[in-house]
Amino acid sequence: MEIEDVRKNTKLIIDGVLYSVDDAEFTKPGKGRSIYRLRLKNMRDGGVIDRTFRSGERIQEATLSTQDEQYLYREGDSYIFMDTSTFEQHPVPEKLLGIKKNFLKEGMEVVMLMHGDEPIDVTLPITIDLKVVDTEVSTKTATITPQTKGSIVETGYRVDTPSFIKVGDVIKIDTRTGSYVERVSTGK
Amino acid sequence: MTMPEPERLARLKANLERRALICELIRAFFKKRAFLEVETPVLARAIAPEEFITPFMSGEWFLAASPELHMKRLLAAGYERIYQFSRCFRRGERGRLHNPEFTMLEWYRAGADYNDIIEDIEQMTAQIAAGLGLKDEIAYRGNAIDIRLPWPRVTVRDAFLKAAGWDPAAEPDPSRFDTDFVLKVLPSFSPRRPTVLMDYPASAASLARLKPGSPPVAERAEVFIGGLELANAYSELTDPSEQEKRFREAIEKIQKERGKKMPLPRKFLDAMPRLPDCGGVALGVDRLVMLFCNASTIDDVMAFPEEET
Numbered sequence: 001m002e003i004e005d006v007r008k009n010t011k012l013i014i015d016g017v018l019y020s021v022d023d024a025e026f027t028k029p030g031k032g033r034s035i036y037r038l039r040l041k042n043m044r045d046g047g048v049i050d051r052t053f054r055s056g057e058r059i060q061e062a063t064l065s066t067q068d069e070q071y072l073y074r075e076g077d078s079y080i081f082m083d084t085s086t087f088e089q090h091p092v093p094e095k096l097l098g099i100k101k102n103f104l105k106e107g108m109e110v111v112m113l114m115h116g117d118e119p120i121d122v123t124l125p126i127t128i129d130l131k132v133v134d135t136e137v138s139t140k141t142a143t144i145t146p147q148t149k150g151s152i153v154e155t156g157y158r159v160d161t162p163s164f165i166k167v168g169d170v171i172k173i174d175t176r177t178g179s180y181v182e183r184v185s186t187g188k
Numbered sequence: 189m190t191m192p193e194p195e196r197l198a199r200l201k202a203n204l205e206r207r208a209l210i211c212e213l214i215r216a217f218f219k220k221r222a223f224l225e226v227e228t229p230v231l232a233r234a235i236a237p238e239e240f241i242t243p244f245m246s247g248e249w250f251l252a253a254s255p256e257l258h259m260k261r262l263l264a265a266g267y268e269r270i271y272q273f274s275r276c277f278r279r280g281e282r283g284r285l286h287n288p289e290f291t292m293l294e295w296y297r298a299g300a301d302y303n304d305i306i307e308d309i310e311q312m313t314a315q316i317a318a319g320l321g322l323k324d325e326i327a328y329r330g331n332a333i334d335i336r337l338p339w340p341r342v343t344v345r346d347a348f349l350k351a352a353g354w355d356p357a358a359e360p361d362p363s364r365f366d367t368d369f370v371l372k373v374l375p376s377f378s379p380r381r382p383t384v385l386m387d388y389p390a391s392a393a394s395l396a397r398l399k400p401g402s403p404p405v406a407e408r409a410e411v412f413i414g415g416l417e418l419a420n421a422y423s424e425l426t427d428p429s430e431q432e433k434r435f436r437e438a439i440e441k442i443q444k445e446r447g448k449k450m451p452l453p454r455k456f457l458d459a460m461p462r463l464p465d466c467g468g469v470a471l472g473v474d475r476l477v478m479l480f481c482n483a484s485t486i487d488d489v490m491a492f493p494e495e496e497t
Binding site (some may be wrong): 004024025027028029030031032033034035052054055056 | 238240241280281282283284285286363365366367369370371394410416420445448470
């Protein structure tokens with residue numbers, strides 16, 4: 001593809017390495033050649049580099065596909081997913097998942113972004129409902145300022161919740177930010 | 189992330205009002221100096237072929253990327269002081285400081301050279317600032333910019349030697365020039381003073397005349413304020429054969445790079461023998477408004493940037 005067509009989130013192959021464009025800045029001296037400054041995130045190790053390109057340069061776009069997969073289980077630092085049409089299993093390293101690892105429930109269906117045979121990214125629903133398995137005891141009773149406390153959900157993730165949340169409650173969490181949204185139902 | 193249109197446009201109102209006021213102040217500036225406001229075609233059969241400017245087409249016609257050639261045809265016919273606000277179109281130019289359709293202010297003066305034109309730019313900016321109730325300073329993106337005249341001048345040679353360690357006039361390297369300019373030279377300019385960058389290498393002369401001396405440099409100057417490239421001034425080239433040679437070289441490069449055969453602007457070349465010695469400038473109105481509105485992006489000074497059309 002032409003460098004002119006690169007946008008934020010375009011996936012590129014540079015020197016054999018797969019990058020995602022985190023930021024693309026266009027600058028151009030009035031009578032001169034356009035300069036494109038890209039901030040690139042290495043899709044395998046998360047490392048960030050800056051590269052500069054000039055107009056007219058060609059660049060290799062990564063061909064990506066998506067497929068429906070199911071999360072099976074965790075094995076050490078890997079999370080095992082299965083292609084629901086071929087039943088082929090794909091281990092996904094923990095660092096690729098980032099915050100998303102906290103919201104995987106066994107049997108959950110996700111959309112996997114693939115580069116050839118290699119999983120690149122997991123798309124989760126924007127919110128997910130999870131059961132609270134442990135929570136701190138509120139030290140104060142009702143006060144004017146709302147109190148928050150730490151609660152642990154079934155995946156082992158710790159989230160700040162309002163003080164009224166109890167063990168057994170199901171709460172909604174935003175998977176992009178990892179923050180508490182609302183209580184879905186109360187336990188027992 | 190996009191804001192609903194009524195809210196977006198409501199937020200722009202103060203800037204758009206200021207923009208209108210700035211345009212009034214510019215017209216007053218030229219009226220006082222007996223310049224004639226002119227209009228030239230947006231749709232044209234031929235435009236100046238420039239290696240790094242990609243025009244929009246409408247059928248076989250071009251949308252103007254600059255009004256320069258038509259304005260010079262007026263000069264060649266005896267119009268000695270002319271100015272114009274014109275809509276210009278350049279494909280693929282989109283960023284914090286660019287929109288593919290933008291407003292250019294150009295003016296030309298017979299008998300003037302690039303030094304005179306830089307003084308015009310200084311005077312005009314000072315007059316706009318005064319008209320907006322500003323004294324000697326413009327607050328722009330966290331800096332108080334001291335705009336008292338005259339603004340510091342620096343040659344391309346000195347600016348490059350200091351910031352990039354090489355002299356583009358003595359050892360021309362067009363491919364390294366633009367990259368080093370953006371990444372090294374421009375960031376080295378003071379954020380608290382305007383900078384007038386003068387005497388470009390002959391390879392970047394475009395439509396400017398060369399200065400006597402060696403190595404060859406062009407009488408071309410650019411004005412930068414607060415990191416914004418605001419204006420590009422020339423002592424205009426008046427030699428038709430040199431101009432035709434530069435056009436033909438550009439046409440050849442464009443054909444090689446973009447596979448597009450640009451026509452030679454014949455009517456302009458025919459008028460050129462009558463073109464008097466003159467100076468001229470193209471100034472980005474949107475960026476000038478950005479400066480006076482303390483706006484960090486061009487989207488904050490136009491109602492409908494590319495994505496909102």
